[in-house]
Amino acid sequence: MKIYTVFVEPETSGNIGFLARSMKNFGLTDMVLINPCELKDDAYYQAMHAKEVVQNASIYDTLDEFFSDKEITSIVGTTGTPGGSYNIPRIPITPEELGKKMNVNGNIALLFGREGDGLTNEELEQCDVLVSIPTSDEYPIMNITHAATIIFYEIFKNKKSYPIDNLDVASYEDKHVLTQLSESIISKLDYPEHKERQANIIVKRIIGRAFIAGRESRTLRGTLKRINSRINNSHEE
Template sequence: MKIYTVFVEPKTSGNIGFLARTMKNFGLKKLVLINPCKLENDAYYQAMHARELVQDAMIYDTLEEFIEDKKITSIVGTTGTAGGSYNIKRIPITPDELGKTMHVNGNIALLFGREGDGLNNQEIEQCDILVTIPTSDEYPIMNITHAAAIIFYEIFKNKKSYPIDDMDISSYDDKKVLTNLTNEIISKLDYPEHKEKQVKIIVKRIIGRAFIAGRESQTLRGTLKRINTRIKNKTHEE
């Protein structure tokens, strides 16, 4: 399993250094910066003994470019604004639940949004999983590095060998095919437009949270193709 810590459009280089320092505390080594501010000396100063993470940071202009380049299997977004039954896009899990699920091979992107603004709606929709930290209603939004430390700790403490050796998680392309097939089926079910969009988001999140194994993905893809074909044939008969 490779975990990429992705800082989307950081506004201050000092926070980049603080994030690198927090990463090293928990053994994470792959820092990605999306359209970052200029790296000043304070990034290296605040990183302390994690300066090499700042030095070796991978920089991309867009999130999409990074996802495609590294063949990301699962995208985990962080948010301080949790949703619920009436905000499907922002239904999250806790850091503890996240840590317990991350025991399979694959390239995982852990997204942290802009200081103050977080991830935007478009970036949230790209995520397979959302994670949020339960906090006081009086002051719910945490500093990015404080939030990162909690999430990194939960991932770190749950690290262990998966019970099945060399179990491969489905690739980013595999999951994209599953999502596209499911979306094609959903589009044929005569949902109202707003409902159709919600259902598609729900299915995407379910696929993301499942960390589907490669063979499971192949089997599910074949089943979805058969369902799609049956629907097409039934439509033609009518």
């Protein structure tokens, strides 16, 4: 499993250094910076013994550019303002739940948003899974590097090999096909536009949280194709 720690539009180079330091504490080395601020000396100073993480960071202008360059199995977004039953795009899991589910042989992008504003709604909707840290209502928003450390710890403590060697894991493209098939089926169910959008988000998140094996993905894809075909045939009759 390769985990890309993706910092979206960091505003201070010192925080990039702190993030690198936390990454190295928990065995993470692949830092990605999206449209970052200028990397100044404090990025390397704050990184301490993790300077090479900053030096080797990959830099992209946009998230889409990064996604198209790497074979990502799952996109995990972080949010300090989780939603509830009536804010479906922001329904998260806890770091502990995330750590237990990330036991896969794939490439995972772990997104951290801007220091001031976090990830946008559009960026969150691109994610397969959202994770949020339970905090006090009096002061709920954490510093990004503190939040990252908690998430890294939960991932690290649950790290172990799959019980089956060389287990095939569904790729990001496999899950994208499943999502597209589901959206095609949902589009034929005569939902109002807002309910169709919510249903699509829910399906995408369920598929994302599942970390599906390749065999499961292919079987589910075949089933969804048959359902879609039956619906198409019934509409033609």
